[in-house]
Amino acid sequence: MNTREELAAHxxxxxxxxxxxISRDRTWRTRAxxxxxxxxxxxxxxxxxxxGPLTPxxxxxxxxSVREDLGDCTRCKLHxxxxxxxxxxxxxxxxxxxxxxEAPGQDEDVQGIPFVGRAGQLLTKIIxxxxxxxxxxxxANVIKxxxxxxxxxxxxxxxxxxxxxxxxxxxxxxxVIVALGTFAARALLETDDPISRLRGRVYDYRGxxxxxxxxxxxxxxxPERKRDVWEDMKVVRDLLRREGSA
Ligand code: URA
Numbered sequence: 001m002n003t004r005e006e007l008a009a010h011x012x013x014x015x016x017x018x019x020x021x022i023s024r025d026r027t028w029r030t031r032a033x034x035x036x037x038x039x040x041x042x043x044x045x046x047x048x049x050x051x052g053p054l055t056p057x058x059x060x061x062x063x064x065s066v067r068e069d070l071g072d073c074t075r076c077k078l079h080x081x082x083x084x085x086x087x088x089x090x091x092x093x094x095x096x097x098x099x100x101x102e103a104p105g106q107d108e109d110v111q112g113i114p115f116v117g118r119a120g121q122l123l124t125k126i127i128x129x130x131x132x133x134x135x136x137x138x139x140a141n142v143i144k145x146x147x148x149x150x151x152x153x154x155x156x157x158x159x160x161x162x163x164x165x166x167x168x169x170x171x172x173x174x175x176v177i178v179a180l181g182t183f184a185a186r187a188l189l190e191t192d193d194p195i196s197r198l199r200g201r202v203y204d205y206r207g208x209x210x211x212x213x214x215x216x217x218x219x220x221x222x223p224e225r226k227r228d229v230w231e232d233m234k235v236v237r238d239l240l241r242r243e244g245s246a
Contacts, residue, residue, distance in 0.1 A: 062171035063093045076160035078145035085112045089140035098174035102183040103143035114139045119217040130237040142187045177208045181215025
């Protein structure tokens with residue numbers, strides 16, 4: 001793709017996301033267009049431990065030891081239900097922005113990298129829409145192994161993987177976490193609320209701000225919801241700025 005085609009592709013995605021326009025005016029770009037809509041809070045019944053502070057030993061270098069601790073994991077039944085490999089996570093170990101999805105699909109299981117299939121390509125575009133590159137952020141899943149036939153992960157599988165996701169978050173210390181889709185949002189926030197109720201709020205979560213948005217795979221089926229995701233990503237962008245970055 002040449003530069004002109006790349007630009008055209010970016011603009012096409014912006015249009016799909018509902019971005020109203022692009023200006024070279026600095027004040028237009030820095031406008032706080034989510035002011036007042038950000039609500040802070042925790043879902044009812046959220047476990048204090050889940051929302052708890054970072055461990056004192058948290059450090060980006062800790063990601064390597066988290067991976068070592070995970071090893072060739074056989075803690076839950078997924079290791080004997082057809083997984084090819086563990087899909088640990090990918091990206092900047094010091095990322096300010098972290099995305100958490102549900103579980104690896106077929107493409108991810110083959111490549112060992114989260115979000116590399118069609119949904120992953122859309123996620124990359126969503127990241128680029130807030131002027132970041134995929135390599136700037138960290139991407140992981142609630143579950144590190146592919147469930148058979150892409151079924152929903154089961155509670156014992158989530159429980160086995162949860163300490164490793166928490167350890168990843170504590171090692172990376174992102175400023176903002178985006179939970180992608182109902183499953184990730186519910187698993188992280190320990191609630192049964194529908195994504196429609198979980199969206200539009202900013203949660204304090206393990207030393208980060210967390211927001212929930214629609215899963216890119218859902219957007220592939222329901223492209224009309226891309227505008228909602230763009231609204232959520234503007235909140236993410238503003239949170240990153242407010243926390244002194246981006
Ligand atoms: N869907 C997810 O939730 N995670 C992936 O890694 C790929 C698709």
